[in-house]
Amino acid sequence: SHDLRTPLTGIIGASAAIEENGDRIGAAETKKLAADIHEDAEWLLRMVENLLSVTRVSQVSRLKKSEEPAEEVISEAVARCHKRYPDAQIRVHLPDEMLFVPMDVTLIVQVLINLIENAVRYGGTPVDVSLYHRKGKAEFVVRDFGPGIPPDKRDTLFESAQVQADSRRGGLGIGLTLCRSILAAHDGEIDEINHPDGGAQFVFTLPLEEEI
Template identity: 30%
Template sequence: MITAQDAARREMIAAYDVVDGPPEPDLEGIVRIAAVLCGVSTAVVNIIDDRQQHQVAAVGFEPAVCSREDSMCAVIVRSADPVPVFVADAREDERFADNPFVTGEIARVRFYASSPLVSPSGVVVGTLCVFDESTGSLTPDRAQTLDLLARQVIDVLELRRMTRALRATNEQLSHFAGQISHDLRSPLTALTGFLEIAADDAEAAGAMRAASLMARAGAAADRMGDMIADVLAFARAGGAKPHLEDVDLGRLAREVVDDLSGPDDASAITLAADVAVRADPALLRPLLQNLVVNARKFAGAVRERPRIEVRAHALPSGWRITVDDDGPGIPVAERERVFRLFERGADEAAAGSGIGLATCRRLVAAHGGQIGVEESPLGGARFWVLLPRD
């Protein structure tokens, strides 16, 4: 079973995206400097996950992959307090004497020195290692230099990670801007058109015709307003940092339902959420609003009086909130897709901006929780949220 430490390491290594890719010139430059400064023939940057050691940059030999069990540097990665290791003769160190890199099965390492690669968040992802087939030593100055070079390796990896994130963000922003421009253009065109027809036909068509056109123009304007509100909510959720406090979820749910219930609302909403949760009420409210609106929208598209149930109960590790409806449900193949930005339901009559559920995922993630969808006992969809106690 993979440990939490290994899971965090795997996630960080994936973010650095340095394994199985083309050689990173800056890393190759660092290992060359390390070999020269330490007076050895070989140096390597090792990235070590829960199964393997990946030699992503090396000098003095061709980089390869081996199991973590065979890795000498895995000693550092597994340590609760990783520190640099310097060994004059690995044959005389009980940690390495039987290692295949020492015995001759893989190599004949004698002198060995290694500094951990520690991410800014404290995750050890590997080592910067120098070694030789002859015994040797490392002066304090050279040991300190090796440690500084290990930090330089992390700086290179962090730059790679941030560059990838920035590139992905720019692509998303470009898509976001294009989609919003397209989506806002439709109601804007309708709004302009209805107002122009109403102005031209005000005398010829009479007051009734003009009133109808103005009502349709107002509906188009409302759609634009809702879409702009969704965009702002999504943007705010992305930068949300929750301020946790004890929240009466039952009272908050009743307030949300009261706010959403207009004179024409025919929904039958059941609330069974009288629990206290540890959350940010300013973020929890729009989460519930979006889930209830989504349930009412899709169930209301197929039923005159849709049924919605909002329930919550405590778990040993947190709280589970569910919002059920008796609508058409969501096919298994689409249950992940509905949380993506600008993804809309297949039902055109109920389709919205495609932002609401993406906002929900951001709000839940800000709490360190999880959100998903499954089949509801009512026959439609059940959206569930897990909020952690810590």
């Protein structure tokens, strides 16, 4: 609830400032307040999308799995991230072969969006998104080139109460916890491995064939 109240409070405060003092504040301040409203609205949208995904993944028996080309799923996630972060440099690295992965495509796109947007917000750009074929599994890697995850945060990184520092926000919220839940429902796994050359690197895998 705190994650939802924070952007709503920001939207109310900034819009009230424009409404009540619009004639007295300058154009630059008005533009800044409008940008704050936009940023808070984007954050709220992400939270709503995650909450909808929580509802969907809680009904594991209703997951709508189909074999999807992983390359197109990555492209969809990157395109949606570019709408929110048009200046972000997101580099995609794909294998020569096309990988078809059984998945609920809506949920896996949400996993990728969460990881890419976290990388942009906390590590900056560029962000590398890579796909590999590893022993009967599709391996997705999202890497940034920022400071990486502090050692004291790694053990609780995927817990719902875990909060990362952010200049304007309370933290990662339910994003990483949701990612783990979605992947578990797909018989997949996720882990964070700080890259030896710097930056955080999230790796998740999905089986290439449905378990019978």
